[in-house]
Each structure stands twice: as structure tokens, then as C-alpha cells.
Amino acid sequence: MTVGELEPQAAPTAATAVPLHRALGLTDDELDAIRDRLGRDPNELELAMFGVMWSEHCSYKSSKPLLKTLPTRGEGVVAGPGETAGVISIGDGLAVAFKIESHNHPSAVEPNQGAAPGVGGILRDIFTMGARPVAVLDARRFGDPAEPRTRHLVDGVVRGVGGYGNCVGVPTVGGELVFDSSYGGNPLVNVMAIGLLEQRFLTRAAAPGPGNLAVLFGSATGRAGIGGASVLASATFADDDPSKRPSVQVGDPFAEKLLIEASLELIERGLVEGLQDLGAAGITCATSETADRAGTGIEIDLEAVPRREPDMEPFEVMVSESQERMLAIVRPERYADVAAVCERWGLPCAVIGRVTADGDVTVREGGRELARIPAAALTSDAIVHHRLAAPPERRRLAPAPGAPVVASDQLPERGMDPGAVLLALLGSPNLASRRAVYEQYDSTVQASTVAGPGRGAAVIRVRGTSKALVAATDANAPVGAVDPWLGAALSVAEATRNVAITGARPLGVTNCLNFGDPTRPEAFWLLSEAVRGLGDACRALGLPVTGGNVSLYNESPLGAILPTPEIGVVGLLDDVATLVGPAFRAEGDAILLVGEAAPGLAGSEYARVAGLAPEDGPPALDLERERALQAFVREAARRRLLASAQDVSGGGFAVALAEAAIWGGRGVHVRLAVVSSPAVDLFGESPSRLVISARPHDVPHLSALAAEHEIPIEVIGTVGGDRLLVDLAGAGATGAAEERGSRVADSIDVPVADLRHAWEQGLPRALGWSQEA
């Protein structure tokens, strides 16, 4: 029986005013596009399958035309966008797999259970490729920390992510925690996972070989996380039926741990032809994507799918987002071995169908054919929308380099007490130590963590080699709100700089684009400009974008979030013994400032802490300068000229200097020539700058190397004592002191112990957490 002969299914009840396709989130145009692809009307089950697969989340229908512009090729790229995760070769027959993904909305609904599956989903993307997950970084953004709802969300998300990650045995080694009121109604939970694999075990999420079996293993299928399709339930079953209500997916880290071990064993023993995890859109997504990638079809029998509960409707089985499930493509003669591996790990396993040559996803129940859709129509040939982008009427652009500082009536650029400002910044929610949060995660399991959370990039050694992976995430949303191109480009620059200052070579970029409603032209303009900035920065730095995730509609009744292009970078350090850390190391070492300050305080933490929006723009980024700076610092590390290297970012030069002093447990005495204004030079966040330290006899070599790269460099002082002393010099330095009639510039003079205290207490105080042991 073919679909054409199907008995007509029950039409939506007359009581339902909304047509079924709209209830499933499909527009009238999209319904027409579905009819074009099928050459007929879809039935209800087919419509439900299209509804989930043509969702923004699965289809990238609004962002696809933008994402196509990104550079994807690069040295050693083994798998790029379109695959489950990016994979890049690191030599010795090894490769690194990495990806970042969002789990924003479930976390807002139910922070603990909502955030946890975000970890599970991204880990599955990694081990599906044959890689053992070795690290997780989580980037979270919340509203005002003083708000009770924010505190509830932070606590729940931290417990959720921690509870899951700690149990599966993958160390959480880094990430971000940022507060901004725009995230109050819509927090962001982005999780990046990194895995290591022997390249010969690289496995594709494809379904080759007609006649091969489609095997579902892991947890049974229930009514968990039935998303848009849940509406179908209310359309078909007009009566209130609690059993049909949707629910947030609930993660089971114990099942995930078993799934990791079983999947890697299946791959390493060569028992599977292809493997894909089941996430969004469940079986529908896994079958259609694997078939489409291999140019085959898949026919499945719903009766063979192990269920958690009786009486599930066909659409519920097809779109269920029950967690911790995998689809394996298996040669018939190897099934017995596959089943034995699953049994050993205590995981249910069932043959639910087979690969066909017809290119269709076919759904049967017993002998009856319920749906037949070309696999491509659900995936690679899904609808694409070319959305309208409109820039806002008024824009503030970055001041040109060297432009005179625009005086702000509100923001104290002169006449402030810089020591007091520094203490306030170090204790502010976005710059203070994250220890209270990251201590709730296991950062050392797997016994390979060389540098964990808390101090810039994370460093994971590659066991059996002298190499290490270096990873960082970053997103400059405040600048992105003013200039989305610049915000995205700065995010790439900072994340890669964080990796480069350890001496590592950045390998590739993954991204998670958190934006608003793409049908609003202004919101879509923010997205398109950000993608352009992402592409420009990656091209300038010679880096491929190997994949990622787009999260749109991040809006709540409180408004849209700041446009947040979260960037994840993985780099390779050839010899972990050459690793450069950010902390000052020895008395008497010279301190050098690399790069120079550019004007612009918009988007800075200084402006945030002052509670003001300056009229000038954010500081400009010169991508060519950034590339040269990163080349300089990597070469300096390779030649072992650096005692420490710290980049200047949030809070500016003064905070970078203070952190290096706090972490090193050492004082400093520097003299800073004010080029722009005290506020800009001390607290401005213009990019492409570093604070480095070196043994005095290495200084001439560093200066020569900087000259080769055409990078400004200046010795500004020495490491020593137990206070942080910054003397300001130069024309613009005379602030408050000038007003007092003194000819001496104001200076910073604070004990490092006080700086440490402010930095350590800031976050627990902001969140109202008691000081626990």
C-alpha cells in the first residue's frame, strides 16, 4: 500500500479554528512548498514530521543563506558544517571533534532539568563521530544577579549542568558567566564539547548500504519533549488529555555514560556503518538526515520501537525527543554483536527498520504505510527563507583609530579615583572570580586537565603525546548591540587571542548564534551583520568555521536579548612544556604592554559599572593587527621568551594587570603613559593588546620580534612587592590631581591582597550566596 491509497486520517476537528499546519508552526507558503515536494497533500503524520524538520532549529531556514558565506576550509579539516560536529586533524593519527550548541529555552522553563540535556545533546554530537568527549565549556548568560528569578535560574542551571557533566565523567574546564538585564526573561545556556578520536575511527552520521539495518539503542521512547507537534495532540484530541501534554526532556546522565561507552565500543570494533544521536525531532531527524547524507532511504516500523508508555500515537513516536538514544546503521551479519555490546552495557536495542535505495523516509506500522517523504525534502531540500534585513535608523560606529576622544559629560574619563574604580570593577558581577560556580563542576576527571576554569583558556593534554588542546569561548554582546559586525569580529578575536597567548595555534571556530526573531527586519539585520563579522574575522585569521548552532527567537515579554554570537575556539599546543600562563611568575621580571589603546568606551564593563551608555562608539578592531599580534605572541612563546601573557579584555588594561598580579600572588610597579584619557587607557577595552612579563634579558628579543610583526611594545614596569602601583604619565593623565592644583598625575596604589579580596567576594555577594567552606 502506498501513501496515495492511505485511508484519509481524521481531519482536525471542526472545533479547531487554526488549520493543522499553522498549529504545527508551518506557514501557508510552507504548506505549499511541502505540496510541491510531495506532489500531493501531506497527511497528518507527514505534516508533523515536516513541522519539526522545517522548524528553525532543525532546518536553519532563516540562517542558511548567511551561514553559506562562512569560510569552512582550513588545514586539517576532516569534517565541517553539515556533519554532526567539526573534526580537525592534530597529527599522530589523532583528531579533535568540537561543537557548541544552545539549550536556551528549556533552561528558562525549568533550569535544572532543562539545562542538563543541553550537556547530553552536545556530548552525543561528539561521541557519535567516534570521539571520546574530553572537555566541556559552558557559556551562560543571565539577567540582573540581584533579581530573585536570576538567582533561581543560575542555581538551577549550575546544578543541572553540573549534575549531568559530573556524572558522565567529562571535565567542565571553562566557559563564561555573564550578567546583563537583557537576558532576564531569556537566559542563554550554550555548551561546547570537545572530543578526541583516532582518525581511523571517524564515523559519519550516514545510512549507507540498502539492506543494512536501522538499529535504535539507548533509552526507550516516551512522550518527552514533544515540541511543536504537541499541538497536533490538541488538534486531534480536542478533549483535554493530560497524557498528551508535552514536557521538557529529562536527561539521565547515567544512561548517557553507558551510551558513550557502548557507542565508542561499537565504533572501535567496527560494528556500525553509521551512527547518529537522537536530539531535536527524534527519529524523524535521525532517519532523514542519515539517509539524505548517504543518498539512500530508510523504512521504519513503528511497532518495533521500544516505548516507555503504551498507546503512543505514530506522530508521538516519530517526533519524541526522549533523551539518550542513538540510531546505528548496521550490517545484518553484525547485528548479533551489536546487540551483545548493548546488552553488556544494559541498554535496550531494537531493529526498527532498514536502509532502502528509494531515497524516502517511509514509516510503517505493521503492514500499513503511514508516511512516505523524500529524505531530502526534510533536510537538505528543506525550505529556505531569504529574510529582510534592515539596519536601525541611528547607528553608532567605532571611532577611527587615533580619533580624538569624544568627551562624555556623564562618564568620568577624568577626575575619578582609578584605584577605587579598579576595585569596583574587579568585584563586579561580570569580572569577579567565577570560582563559586565552577567549583560545583568536576574539572579534573580524566586526569588530563593542565589548566581548568578561572584563568583564560582551558588546557587539556593529549595523552600519549607532548601535545595539548587549548580552548576558549567568548561573545562580545554589548558591543554587538551597538555594532553587530564588530561584536562578532571582536568575539572571534578575543576567543582566538585567549588561545594564542598560551602559545597554541587556533585550529578552528565553532559558533552559537543567539539572536532574536528573524522575521523582524532589524533583528535579522543584527544576525546578518554578525555572520558577516564572524566570516571576515575568521578569514583574516585564517580559520575555518567547522559548524555550530543557531538559536533564534530569543525574546521575552521583557524584550530581545543582546545579540550574542558565542564563539568557541580549539587550538593545538605542540609541546605542553612550552605552555604560557597569564600569572606573573617572578620578582624582577619586566612587564610589557603590547599593542595600544584606541578610544571608545561603549560596551565596556567600565560603562556598565558606571551605569551609563557613552555617546562614542565601541573601540575599533583592526583584523590585520590582531593577526600580527597573535603571530607575535605564538612565536614569542615558541622561543620561550615569555614568563606570562595575559590579554586585555573586560575591564581593560588595569583589570588585566590586576588579574596577573592576583594569580601570581605578586605586586607590580608600572608607569603608564596616557595616550587617550585615563579612563580609556586604564579601563577601555580596545582589542589586540596584551600584558606580558619576561625575564629582563629577554626584553630586547621581544622588542625585536614585535618590531618584525609591526606591533607596538613598551616596557612599563617590573614585577615585585605586594602592592599594585600604577603611575600615570602623559598629557591626559592629570585628572583629579590636576583639579587639585597638583602637577602629579593620579596613580593606583592598592595592596594585591585587597584586589584579591574584591575579586574573590564579588560573585557570591552579587548572587547572595553565603560564603560556604
Added chain:
Amino acid sequence: MTRIGVVVFPGSNCDRDTLRGVELAGGEAVELWHEAGSLDGGAGVILPGGFAYGDYLRAGVIARFSPVMRAVAAFAAEGGLVLGICNGFQVLAEAGLVPGALLRNRGLRFLGRDVRIAPERLDTPFTRLIGARRPLRMPIAHGEGCYFADDATLDALERDGQVLFRYVRSDGGSTAETGDPANPNGSLRAIAGVMNDRGNVAGLMPHPERAGEAILGSDDGLPILRSFVEAAAQAERPDGRADLAAAAVR
């Protein structure tokens, strides 16, 4: 080379680290699957960290009933050397093979950080190669690590020399009493590790297998694993086990 078995429960997540730690310490490490009925000729057994069987009910409570634990208990009863690390310590406590219990951390949150511990005695199979090194720095990563026993039991443990490690401050000299930040989970009398009265079964919450190489920030855990491997090698020799037990019990 001395064979050391490392038990793999479903949900163990430090098994691979522990296998490598044993190798670093000079032993031959073998996996012992949780359904195994025997210890595969191992001269010593380590129960690694993790979340055995998910630990949804209470840490270690299900693992103690697994087939391999029957073999471990029999091995321990014969004087065989057994070490439980983190979740392995919790399993040993649930099984009654070491005294006391591990309660939720004082702050009711999971804690992952470096701690300092100091050995109470150096004449045991678990501490004999530590020498003068102290305090020992290594990570903890647990939600249920607060060591608890009634006062009489604690007094007896101290009297009989069964306290193996205590949390100490970074200066190494002073014990970190309950409430001191250096005692991360609020363990009574700052106990980080104990052994049974016979001196052949021990558990500790910190992770020596994660502190076995300088590149990871500390190699202070290595002497603990080396002590265990060396003692197990001695136990393999004729009458070695009897000598060992005699040495361990005061």
C-alpha cells in the same frame, strides 16, 4: 609485574584514570567488570570514582550488591588489599568494609577543587612510600564526602590508628577542623581517609590518580598508588599477606 584489578561499575568514570594511575605506579592494571565473580588473579583491588549505577538513590548503595562486590568482600576477608577512591570509598562504606559513612557535603553542593591532606601514619599498605612529603595536594570532586561516624567510633578509629588521612591547611601543619574552608565537606575530625581494623581495606575521598604527574599540577597522589602496588606485590609472595596484616595493625 603485580596485577591490580580496577572494578568497572556501570557509571564508574574514574576507571580509566585509575587504570593509568596503577600503570604509572608500576603495576599491571586489569579491568574487573561489575558482573565478574572473581578478581582475575589480582593481588589488590581498587574501586574507582564515579557514579556507580547512577547513584540516584544514595552513593554506593546499589553497587554494594553487585556480583563483583561479593568477590571483593571475600578477598578482603582473606586479607587481600582493597582501596576505594571517592565513589569507591562510598561503596566500601555502604558495604561495611570500612567504618563510617559519607554524607552530603556540608554546603550541600558538589565540590571540585584541590585540597591538602596529610597521612596519619606511614606504616600501612596505602601510605608506606609517602615519606616526608606533606601536605599532599590533590583534587576532590564529590557531592557526598562528609565523613561521619558516632563519637565512640571516631574515638576508636583514632585510638586504633585507623585514620589514614586528614584534611589539613595549606601550611600542612594544622588539621582543618569542621567549618574550616580547608576541610571542604565538613568531615568529622577532618577525616579524608580511613582503613578497616585489619589494615587491609582503605578508602579516601580525594583522587590520587588525578595527581600523578607534575604537568597536572601535582604528583602527590603517586606515592599512595605506589604504596598500594608495592604492598600488593609483597602480599603475592608466600606468607607475604600475613606479614602485611601484622604490620598494619597496631
